Amino acid sequence: MKRIDGGVTAAQGFLAASCEANIKYKGRTDMAMVFSAAPCAAAGVFTSNKVKAAPVLWDREIVRGSGTAQAVVVNSGIANAATGEAGLALCRAAAEAAGKALRIPAEAVLIGSTGVIGPLPPADRLAAGAEKLAASLADTREAGTAASKAIMTTDTVNKEAAVTFELPACAGEEPVTVTLGGMSKGSGMIHPNMCTMLAYLTTDCAIDGNLLQQAVSAVVQDTFNMISVDGDTSTNDTLLVLANGLAGNRPINEADGSYALFCEALNAVCRELAIKMAADGEGATHLIEMRVYNADTKENARTLARSVVSSSLVKAMVFGKDANCGRILCALGYAGPEFDPAKIELFLDGKAERVTFYTAGRVQEFDEDRALAILSEPEVRFSCDMHMGQEEATAWGCDLTYDYVKINGDYRS
Numbered sequence: 001m002k003r004i005d006g007g008v009t010a011a012q013g014f015l016a017a018s019c020e021a022n023i024k025y026k027g028r029t030d031m032a033m034v035f036s037a038a039p040c041a042a043a044g045v046f047t048s049n050k051v052k053a054a055p056v057l058w059d060r061e062i063v064r065g066s067g068t069a070q071a072v073v074v075n076s077g078i079a080n081a082a083t084g085e086a087g088l089a090l091c092r093a094a095a096e097a098a099g100k101a102l103r104i105p106a107e108a109v110l111i112g113s114t115g116v117i118g119p120l121p122p123a124d125r126l127a128a129g130a131e132k133l134a135a136s137l138a139d140t141r142e143a144g145t146a147a148s149k150a151i152m153t154t155d156t157v158n159k160e161a162a163v164t165f166e167l168p169a170c171a172g173e174e175p176v177t178v179t180l181g182g183m184s185k186g187s188g189m190i191h192p193n194m195c196t197m198l199a200y201l202t203t204d205c206a207i208d209g210n211l212l213q214q215a216v217s218a219v220v221q222d223t224f225n226m227i228s229v230d231g232d233t234s235t236n237d238t239l240l241v242l243a244n245g246l247a248g249n250r251p252i253n254e255a256d257g258s259y260a261l262f263c264e265a266l267n268a269v270c271r272e273l274a275i276k277m278a279a280d281g282e283g284a285t286h287l288i289e290m291r292v293y294n295a296d297t298k299e300n301a302r303t304l305a306r307s308v309v310s311s312s313l314v315k316a317m318v319f320g321k322d323a324n325c326g327r328i329l330c331a332l333g334y335a336g337p338e339f340d341p342a343k344i345e346l347f348l349d350g351k352a353e354r355v356t357f358y359t360a361g362r363v364q365e366f367d368e369d370r371a372l373a374i375l376s377e378p379e380v381r382f383s384c385d386m387h388m389g390q391e392e393a394t395a396w397g398c399d400l401t402y403d404y405v406k407i408n409g410d411y412r413s
Helices: 054-064 084-102 123-135 141-150 209-222 257-279 298-310 312-319 326-333 368-375 402-409
Strands: 002-004 014-019 031-046 068-078 109-116 159-167 176-185 198-203 238-243 287-295 345-349 354-359 379-385 391-398
Touching: 014 123, 014 141, 031 054, 031 123, 031 141, 031 198, 031 209, 054 068, 054 084, 054 109, 054 238, 068 084, 068 123, 068 198, 068 238, 084 109, 084 123, 109 198, 109 238, 141 159, 141 176, 159 257, 176 257, 198 257, 209 238, 209 257, 257 287, 257 391, 287 298, 287 312, 298 312, 298 326, 298 391, 312 326, 326 345, 326 379, 345 368, 354 368
Parallel strands: 068 109, 198 238, 287 379
Antiparallel strands: 002 159, 014 031, 031 068, 031 238, 159 176, 176 198, 287 391, 345 354, 345 379
């Protein structure tokens, strides 16, 4: 597998576009489209929040129904959440407008929205935007990047990732190169549980739709579901993956070696996008990583790691560069899984050195200046050896700053 420079247009047959539709923002692009030259197998995972936005309901119906799609239309600024039947009708109208312009069925168009909860996006602007997007589609690197920027809300940077890998060809013995790329947005209201985050991945791999869904559902557990910015699970959280099969690989129809390679590539792209979202948390100055290893079960390792990166006190501690390891111990202790505090070891890991915070049931004496230097790095990493088994998990978050309150105190304006 090889990481490459790219996003949603990296794979064969995928085009993208962006435009300024004036949904809410002025003077910037706020709608994006991703389109495949061929119909795709579609898979996805969605928010577990009981209040689900209209686009989530629309997309979930398509993914769980036909399991095929050919385009995605996304707007930023207004989330189309808590809008009832009118919101669903708006999704259909936008899909019909895009479908007409693209000459595909409305049921082949997936819809995404992100932004303020409550208002309805202007129907005429959505329709006009869809038509404008369809007319400006391109398969260039620049088009993919522009699309990733159009779906941003409070994000400070756009988020893209792509990889290539080799799979057996349909005929002959020479392997073919398969590409998988994607884009995501998310900066606040991030505490996925599936998993405000949106992620769209595209691949030219030929893969059975059921296996694609199986892969997506599995990979999300250790990627998007292992990040937290503020503990809030959005109404709009969506991860969609489209596979058009244009690479020409022997179709993946069973969980064999080719399927394992596909899952590895999918995990790499999802992990990179997830970490970029955690690092770009609203007002964030540090990425926080928590690795829990030698745990008794995988699920317990996940729960413990997520508890630490989700803790407001740990986040504030990192922002203040205060080596108060009691905050981390506390978050581990209330996470839920059983463990013996006398047996665990807790560390602060820098680029070139490690500080031991806690071992043998006691907080250790450590060099405060060394700890401060590590806590001043852009990426702050903690690790905990549970001494209970062989399972591990890593979670990512960010510090809690004054700017987070400022951003969310006047979000609607």
